[in-house]
Structures are given as structure tokens and as C-alpha cells.
Amino acid sequence: MEEVWKDINLASLNDHSTRPSSSSSSSSSAAAFIFQDFLARPFTINTTTNSDPPPSPSPSPSPLSPAPPQSLTALSLGCHHRPINRNHHHHPHHNPFGHHPHPAAPSPPSTTKLPYSSSPLFDTLPSSSSLPCFATTNRFPETSSDPAPTLDRRNKRMIKNRESAARSRARKQAYTSELQLKVDHLLEENARLKRQQQKLCEAAVLNHQQKKKSALYRTFTAPF
């Protein structure tokens, strides 16, 4: 069990050091890849080794805590807490995540709305074969008894759905900020044009008055 956490730490540390922080999309996909690896392993191990001695998980959160912040920054926090919740399910007699060091640290831009403690999705999940509540039913009938592939697919779907939701929010926010900018711009232009019109109006009135003054008037003097 501890070797697994160590492996994950090493993998995430190596990936983080070698990968420069270029675009957010590449880092998020890289983090998603790490995350998928990260998810895949505890599930296989937890389901096979059910009889874990209680003290062994308790030192495991401490090596876990330095590693995840690196993969966390690119991912939503709600995603990350799921494995901890699962541990909680399988080992109800300890709660490592109560003392988890980074509950809601930075509010990530692509955050999920999953609150930390209440997770109705996971309460309805037994360890093996239930279909995901938000996915279409009966798409993947449980043929094999091995839960790892369906969990994998479910995770992938959830990740894709989250990304899609994040894109949708970004689209909406981009449109509203574009409109706000346009409104500001148009208001400024409107004010400027009104001032200009005012000036022109005054200038025209002034001009008209001057013309009146210098217009030809009939007088009584004549050349003859």
C-alpha cells in the first residue's frame, strides 16, 4: 500500500519537474493523465486487498500530502477527494481526510460544485457494479465481475463532462465580458459624440450670430 503511494509520489514529482508549465490545456491534460493513473491504482489495490490493517492507512496520508498539490493545481479539488472518500468507504474506522491539509485552498477556476463532505454520488455507490447516476443507464451492463474497467470508464466520463462544463462556463463568461467591454466602449463613444455635437451646435449658433452681425444692411447714405 505504501509502495503505491510512494510510486505515485515519484511519478507525479517526476512529471511535474520535467514538464514546463506551458499552456493550461497541456498541463491539465497531463495532470489528467497522472490523475487517471493515480485513480486506477488505488481502486485495483483497494478492492483486492480488503483486509488492510487499520494503522497502515494512517501514515499514508502524510506522504500523500506533499504530492497531490502538484497535480491538484490543474484539476478541480472535488475530483481529487474521491479516492479519499473511497478509502473512507472501505475503511470506515479511520478518517484520514478529516485532517487533509488542502481542503479548499485556492478556489480553482474550473471548480466542481462537489462539497467536501457531502457527496451523494458516492453514498449510493457500492464497491462494485452500480451504474453511474448521471450517465445513461444500461449503456454498460455489468458483464465482467472486475470493477476496474467500468470505474475507469466512469472516471473518464466524469472528467470529460467536467471539462465540457468548464468549457461551457468559459464560453459564457467570455461572451458576457465581451459584451461588458462593448457596452463600456459604446457608452464612452456616446458621451464623446454628444459632447462633440454640443460643441458643434454652439459653434454653429455662434457662427450664425456672427453672420447676422456682418450681413449687409440698408443704410441711408447713398453715393449720389
Place this chain on the structure above:
Amino acid sequence: MPRTTIMDPLTVGGVIGDVVDPFVSCVSLRIVYHNNSEVVNSLELKPSQIINQPRVDVGGDDFRTFYTLIMVDPDAPSPTHPNMREYLHWLVMNIPGTTGTSFGQEIVGYESPRPIAGIHRMVFVLFKQMRRQEVIHPPRWRNNFNTRDFAQVYNLGSPVAALYFNCQRESGWGGRRIII
């Protein structure tokens, strides 16, 4: 209601990051499709509205400065798996300042976007050229085009303007309906 800082739509929409690096917009760019649909950032246009190439008005000061316009789709073939990022839809170089694409040299002809899966961003990027480009090697394929690399090869520097809109397939109903 006091407004907090307004984020740049290009950054929020991911155009800065996926297609170009952060830049300062200094030349005006106005793109209008037929039926008077002006391209506004993150606007949704249907494929039926963008069949033919739009009218492009480039800003700038004089005719002797030349500009390059690139139109790409960074979400091809689908936003979840953009394997063909970026798909080149249109490439016009040697556009004289204050004019439009009809006065430039069309290197890669306008291809009407027909997205199949998902909601794609269609990005226009305008670059200022150092001089009129005589020797141009047109890219052999439209897919997997890289705007940054192209700009480097032709020494275009940072973009001077960018616009983007969203497009999904004609019968698609994805995305939130934004009701203002």
C-alpha cells in the same frame, strides 16, 4: 452595481493559450459575415451563416504596412479530443493596411467550417508583417497547423489583433442558451 475587473474574453475563452500567446491588441479588426453578422468574441454562429468568406476590415495607418490573417479551428475534430489542432481554414498574407482580405494574397483558400462534434472555436489572428512577403511556402495540410510556428517562420512577431466565435453543427443544440 460596481463592476469588478472585466477579464479579457480571449483569455477566458482559451484563445490565448491554445492558439497564441498574450499580446497587446493595437490594430483594429472587423469581420462581418454576410447577413450582417459581425464577429464578436464568443458569439455563436451557425455553419449556414459562415459559408462564404467574410468581409474583413483591417485597421492600421497606411497601405505600405502588410498584414497576415489566419483563421484556425483549435477544436478540430472535437473539443474533447482536438487531434487536428489547429485546422487551418483561411490564410491571407500581404494585406495592405486599412484595406481588407480582397486586397491581399490568399495562400490557403477559405474553407467553410462544418463542425461535427462539439462546439468549436473559430479563431482569427491578425499579424503585422515586417515587409511584403514575396516567397511563401503554403502549408501542405490544413490540419495540425501551428499558428505560433508559422509566425516564427515568417517572422510575424506577436499578433496585433484576434477575434473568435463559436460554431457547432447546423442541427446542434449544445451549450447554454445565453439570455441577456
